[in-house]
Amino acid sequence: MNMLLETKRLETDVLIIGGGTAGCFAAYTLGRKSDKKILIAEKSNIKRSGCLAAGVNAINAYIVEGKTPQDYVDYARNDAEGIVREDLLLTMSRRLNHVTEVMEGLGLVILKDENGKYVTRGNRNIKINGENIKPILAEAASSQTNVTILNHVNITDYLLEDGCVRGAVGFDVNRPVFYEIHAEAVIVATGGAAGLYRPNNPGFSRHKMWYPPFNTGAGYAMGILAGAEMTTFEMRFIALRCKDTIAPTGTIAQGVAAKQINSRGEVYEKKYGLTTSQRVYGTVMENRMGNGPCYLKTDTISKEQELDLYKAYLNMAPSQTLKWLEAEKGPSKENVEIEGTEPYIVGGHTASGYWVDEERQTTIHGLFAAGDVAGGCPQKYVTGALAEGEIAAEGVLRYLNQKEKQCSGQRNVQEKVDSTEKKREYERFLSQAPSFLDIEQIEEAMQKIMDQYAGGISTDYQYNEAKLQKADENILLLQEKLKELSARDVDDLLRIYEIRERLIVCRVVIAHLLARKETRWHSFGEKYGLSGEKQ
């Protein structure tokens, strides 16, 4: 077997890698504000790719009447126990309401009261029908005359010249075609990383996870390989979710004011605190003390509320409605069991990602980051990702208008990556004979190592230095073995690169976990034996 790839060479002014929430909004913004040539390269199809595939239940980052952007910054800083970039949070928060109005103008249904004002849910949320939010965004991006969409192309590496980004390379996931895309500036918006740790349902339903399993950390890996500075990967995101379906709990907790209770019926949430990580930590601790299973107390809600929950979940996580109906035990009959997920790395909820300036430019000149790949700015949710897409788009335009661009001599950034070498790398996977190791084995091994040695579900998210060192050694070994994998076709090649990305991200997660000598966020970064006080 010796598969060679046909080469397609494209030129554009701005390349956007990843057509999810932030990527589509960046393209829409650039389309409206400039006549530059914009190209979105998307691994699947922008219509339903990324976090919003099934829909979203509410806008969770909005400045409601009587609150200010600074209030949102304070909330996010408190939730992250201080490890945030306030400048990034503030620039994002100032745009949350603006991007919401833009989305409404594009067709997003938002609930309003009789005076025409948005109906709020809590301090930062408004009610919407978000089932079709992604098709709306995709249409907004693709209807711009200067925006071209390249669906089904997986980007794996940046092209660099004199330490400046000059485009990227990738391959078609359906046909044997190599893409070499040259650009003046690049926005990376590939999302975060799922599938690093053994998931809640490791068997048949292994991809029934909260975060998109197809977000495998491509943007992080490309940045790490190129020498971009990354921040706060030790602040992992662990979501509190409905057991088995891993569907969101906020809709129930906030929608029908359900409290977290243990099997003895005690409301335990106040004992541990109400930040995102404390809600998970409390559930872990109650289980450890023998008080599990834990639930959201819903058995007092009305049949009408139950039907509204069925509808709300069909608009974002249909598995949950199916589960309730199939068991013939809806939430009005039975409390909803909850559990923590495996850890994800996602800059939209925690602070992990590229180190960026206020315009979202990374430490590589010409490379901007928006959404879950951009660090320092947690609690973005959908509107925050849209806001960052817009900020990055404006930053790119200013960058393109600069007369002289100083690139070389940046710390750690690779001087040159050219395309010929990358093409050869793809073709090697497509040509070499299969070994005893295959893609699935490497994935399982990686998830097992991370679970047992780097604080996964099986250790209640705890780790110590000795275990982390072991995790690093073993992941390094897998990285070496990866080179021996064989791809029968480009579909296999996609899966090899998805593991390559995750292994790179794993090593950085381990390094960052090792570097923080304290338990700052329970569960999110939990050193063994350090309970209660920061140490």
Added chain:
Amino acid sequence: MSIRIDKEKCIGCGRCIEACPGNLLKKDQNGKAFILHMRDCWGCTSCLKECKSSAIRFFLGADIGGRGSALSVDIVGDRYLWQVTDSAGKVRSIEVNKKEANKY
């Protein structure tokens, strides 16, 4: 959790293949869609919504509480007609209008 595509109903239009956010669906030799990576489905139901011939149904694996029921959806204008059919053929329907916001 995954999907099943009814080969009799599939007209081979390729819309589901195009939309799947995980590139999991492919065409077989007869031009009909099938899921190549059964265990890699995320459960977003994008393919169900794309299918004009109601050929795709979604189900939960037994490992997450599946008991043999299937979820399907027909879209008529703004109305999403969701149906859960259990293994004995009993049907439960819920209609969601996309112009109506969630109450929660």
